[in-house]
Amino acid sequence: MSDEALLDGNPADTHEAIMMATFAALRTHGYPGISIQRIADESDLTKSTFYHHFDGKDDILLSFVEYMRDYFERGYQIESTGDPVGDLEAFVTVSLGEYPAAEGTPDADARLSTYLELRAQAIQNEAFRAEFTELSATLVDNLTEIIETGIEQGVFAVDDPRSTAAYLVATIEGINLQQTTRTDSPRSMLQAQLLTYIDTEVLVDDVSF
């Protein structure tokens, strides 16, 4: 298995090894080019091991979406520091992929790219759509909690925390989509605009990032 195959550290079991190989194959061939053979080529496992664990390619890919959902849900679950301003900043930084990757793991852009490629498949794939609906709800829940804490502490002024959280999540995904589908790397410029929005619409006057 190549280093690029690792989503995060060493696989705990065969299921996770298959998930990491699927990630590597998606990075190499893209979603339309995926086959069981190509996933197997990214691992030390035989094709028959794959068929022992899964019904076929579609089954592996849905499992991978579930695996990614779990991975992102854990990653975006910002551990509260008791400081909602810092927590909100951490949420934005993590969700825009602006943080260093641990050694031996793929960079944040690789994860975001594969996530967005699969997310767009949800347009046609109902099972994927159900997973991503749940993922979005979890991210919005996490961010709503941060915003509500900020309101309680008097550092945020927001009328409708849940809608504001949903809007921030949508904007962040829009920025990530622009970043990964354009050649001119617009992320830092768009991120600066997002921080201005948060400064004006979320933080109270005497608080800033």
Next chain:
Amino acid sequence: MSDEALLDGNPADTHEAIMMATFAALRTHGYPGISIQRIADESDLTKSTFYHHFDGKDDILLSFVEYMRDYFERGYQIESTGDPVGDLEAFVTVSLGEYPAAEGTPDADARLSTYLELRAQAIQNEAFRAEFTELSATLVDNLTEIIETGIEQGVFAVDDPRSTAAYLVATIEGINLQQTTRTDSPRSMLQAQLLTYIDTEVLVDDVSF
């Protein structure tokens, strides 16, 4: 050719007929399921006609991306009414797909869905990425012009029209991605948040939509 094949009205020539068939095949099978046979099945043309016009599937799909780019560039080129507030509102409405489709054409959601599915392929496909980078630049240009007119007329207050335009385009794509990849139709809620942002960050105090 089924009614769904039509991207807009009747095809002007064989090239456009192939583009419409490609759109219909993308709607039916999704990007990973596309083949020349399936595109041909959506048209009255033979497979050999396709090979006469194109080198193969990848060539057809790149042509379709160029066709879509042209279609969106024309569609989002808001004809200035001399009223930048109305023009900005029209830009938002059109780009969120919130307008009635002409009779016999697919609805705006079908076009947006296929657009986003292809846009996500740009993550892996460099030729697509070049096209979508140009499309984004054109949309940002159009919107920048509207914002600059609004500043001149004293109805908008914006420090950096181009960055604001780029941020609005990213946010709108994020809303469209959420709408097309979730089961809970979040568009109107997110659109309301976007209008609040525009009201506070773009329009001067005594102007509103």
